[in-house]
Amino acid sequence: MRDDFEISTNNAILRETCPACGEPHKDAGCPYWIFWRGTKRAICQNCLEEHAPDMLEDVSIRNTDFFLEEGFKGGRERGKTQAERKLEKIRHYLNRDPVEFYQFDGFADAKADGLIEPDRDGDWLCWGQTVELMHGATVRMLVVPGTPNADVLRLIDKIKEIVAREGFIDLTEDDAPF
Numbered sequence: 001m002r003d004d005f006e007i008s009t010n011n012a013i014l015r016e017t018c019p020a021c022g023e024p025h026k027d028a029g030c031p032y033w034i035f036w037r038g039t040k041r042a043i044c045q046n047c048l049e050e051h052a053p054d055m056l057e058d059v060s061i062r063n064t065d066f067f068l069e070e071g072f073k074g075g076r077e078r079g080k081t082q083a084e085r086k087l088e089k090i091r092h093y094l095n096r097d098p099v100e101f102y103q104f105d106g107f108a109d110a111k112a113d114g115l116i117e118p119d120r121d122g123d124w125l126c127w128g129q130t131v132e133l134m135h136g137a138t139v140r141m142l143v144v145p146g147t148p149n150a151d152v153l154r155l156i157d158k159i160k161e162i163v164a165r166e167g168f169i170d171l172t173e174d175d176a177p178f
Ligand SMILES: [Zn+2]
Pocket: 018, 019, 020, 021, 022, 023, 043, 044, 045, 046, 047, 048
């Protein structure tokens, strides 16, 4: 049956009948969807999960890319684009398996409270094990836009010190700060 399916552009959110199982559905409400080959008849989510989960993942990635591009072009109403991007991001991550990581967080200009004790530069760092729905790089660094270079480099140096000093310690779930 999978050979009868093809990915195509779409903009219909009308209720329609699935050509594979005959059930009514409104699953095709996104820029790309999966149709019966050579037609504009949309396959339902249930049939796709059963017969072509790989195509569902492919379509999810295409839709994510589409919304990201739209967001960057600023060609749509901003709030709507943000909401669509969020939805597509969530759909995208639904296809990912949880993977364990070590996480290092560095805060510049940290405010002291019962838990947070900034060092003499005003920095505070915490680290431990976490689980994320991502894969790819061996080491990934995320930086908040607008952070001064000096802050980024100073915090990286401190993370390097922690890795050199402590390595990667196995924490129990109770001890993990994330
Ligand atoms: Zn169906």
